[in-house]
Amino acid sequence: MFDRSSKIPITGDPLTDxxxxxxxxxxxxxxxxxxxxxxxxxxxxAAARFHFIGRxxxxxxxxxxxxxxLKAGDAVLLPRGSAHTxxxxxxxxxxxxxxxxxxxxxxxxxxxxxxxxxxxRPGTLLFFGSMYFNLDGxxxxxxxxxxxxxxxxxxxxxxxxxxxxxxxxxxxxxxxxGSGGILARLADVLAATVIRxxxxxxxxxxxxxxxxxxxxxxxRVLAAIxxxxxxxxxxxxxxxxxxxxxxxxxxxxxxIVGETPAKYVTxxxxxxxxxxxxxxxxKISVVAARLGYESDASFSRAFKRVIGSPPSHFRAxxxxxxxxxx
Numbered sequence: 001m002f003d004r005s006s007k008i009p010i011t012g013d014p015l016t017d018x019x020x021x022x023x024x025x026x027x028x029x030x031x032x033x034x035x036x037x038x039x040x041x042x043x044x045x046a047a048a049r050f051h052f053i054g055r056x057x058x059x060x061x062x063x064x065x066x067x068x069x070l071k072a073g074d075a076v077l078l079p080r081g082s083a084h085t086x087x088x089x090x091x092x093x094x095x096x097x098x099x100x101x102x103x104x105x106x107x108x109x110x111x112x113x114x115x116x117x118x119x120x121r122p123g124t125l126l127f128f129g130s131m132y133f134n135l136d137g138x139x140x141x142x143x144x145x146x147x148x149x150x151x152x153x154x155x156x157x158x159x160x161x162x163x164x165x166x167x168x169x170x171x172x173x174x175x176x177x178g179s180g181g182i183l184a185r186l187a188d189v190l191a192a193t194v195i196r197x198x199x200x201x202x203x204x205x206x207x208x209x210x211x212x213x214x215x216x217x218x219x220r221v222l223a224a225i226x227x228x229x230x231x232x233x234x235x236x237x238x239x240x241x242x243x244x245x246x247x248x249x250x251x252x253x254x255x256i257v258g259e260t261p262a263k264y265v266t267x268x269x270x271x272x273x274x275x276x277x278x279x280x281x282x283k284i285s286v287v288a289a290r291l292g293y294e295s296d297a298s299f300s301r302a303f304k305r306v307i308g309s310p311p312s313h314f315r316a317x318x319x320x321x322x323x324x325x326x
Contacts, residue, residue, distance in 0.1 A: 014214070014220055014222060015199065017223035018141075018222065019199060022195070024133060026131045026187060028109075029109045029110070029127065029187065030109070030112060032111065032114075033124065034088070034113065035114060036089075037089065038092065038114050039088065039092035039095065040095065040100075041095065043096065043098075044081060045130065049084070049130060050075070050076070050128060050187050051075065051128045052127040052128070052168050052172065053070050053072050055125035058070055058124050058126070059090050060076065060086055062147060068148075070086075072169075073169055074150065074152060075190055075194075076148055077149045077194050079146075079195070080145065081130075082147050084148075100114070109180035109183070125172060127168070127172050127183055129184065129187045129188075131187075132279075134275070135275075136271035136272065140208075144209065145198070149198060151194055154194055157201055158194075158197035160193055164186060164190045211256075215256055217243075217244075218253060221238050221261075226268060230291050233265045235261050249261070266302060266306060270306035270307055273291060274303075276290070277311055284312065
């Protein structure tokens with residue numbers, strides 16, 4: 001089915017339409033074996049964090065400040081990369097993850113231990129990774145996700161999760177040729193499966209943005225905006241899509257979504273712009289042109305109004321990273 005006012009096919013489920021392009025892209029992974037007592041602190045970061053406990057359980061200090069026990073075979077995803085700690089028992093003094101020496105075992109996969117010796121030694125066996133969503137960090141879906149998502153809490157609703165956990169357990173403990181790369185791919189699939197199961201179960205919330213998306217008429221409009229953020233969406237065009245008058249549509253949209261159509265469209269466009277600037281490293285002039293702005297200056301003003309910083313701020317950050325790497 002196609003919406004006549006859009007080039008994007010519409011399935012009839014707005015949430016599915018919005019999320020069908022959702023991806024997690026793994027960037028680096030670590031395999032480590034820790035001798036007790038031990039504690040590793042993971043600072044906050046923009047990327048999501050993933051942990052799999054391969055052998056002998058441990059404890060997780062959640063962003064909420066609460067300790068929770070993880071057993072062998074457990075997997076957890078922290079979608080917003082919030083600061084947290086893994087330790088052999090609650091209260092152990094934790095060392096920052098960046099303070100450990102690592103040994104690369106294959107591209108993007110590293111091995112570490114806490115015994116001061118190169119290579120991995122027997123002990124608690126962990127496999128963790130950092131993953132980026134292809135969504136902007138301010139996307140409402142990411143804001144709704146819990147700080148910690150546990151695979152075992154979702155496996156009753158997702159039959160594939162136990163099989164993925166079993167496959168990871170085999171690979172992480174047997175140390176076969178190529179296991180690092182296979183583990184990385186399994187971690188990507190498992191994390192994406194956890195996200196999908198959470199979404200299909202209702203995202204843990206029937207109010208707010210999710211409720212707006214699931215509204216039969218408003219949801220269709222939201223899906224179209226998210227699928228084509230670079231389109232020049234006018235209130236008239238959106239009202240026509242819903243089959244309502246301009247004033248009637250605007251009033252209903254503001255009531256359900258909580259803000260005006262124009263403001264929502266601008267937010268989605270600027271979130272996409274930040275992705276193009278940071279992830280794809282496009283020039284400001286290219287992004288401005290893609291979004292139909294007549295000048296870089298008018299685009300920059302709109303961007304700063306929504307994001308809080310001008311687009312040049314993100315270009316300066318990138319140049320600083322390049323200089324540090326060199």
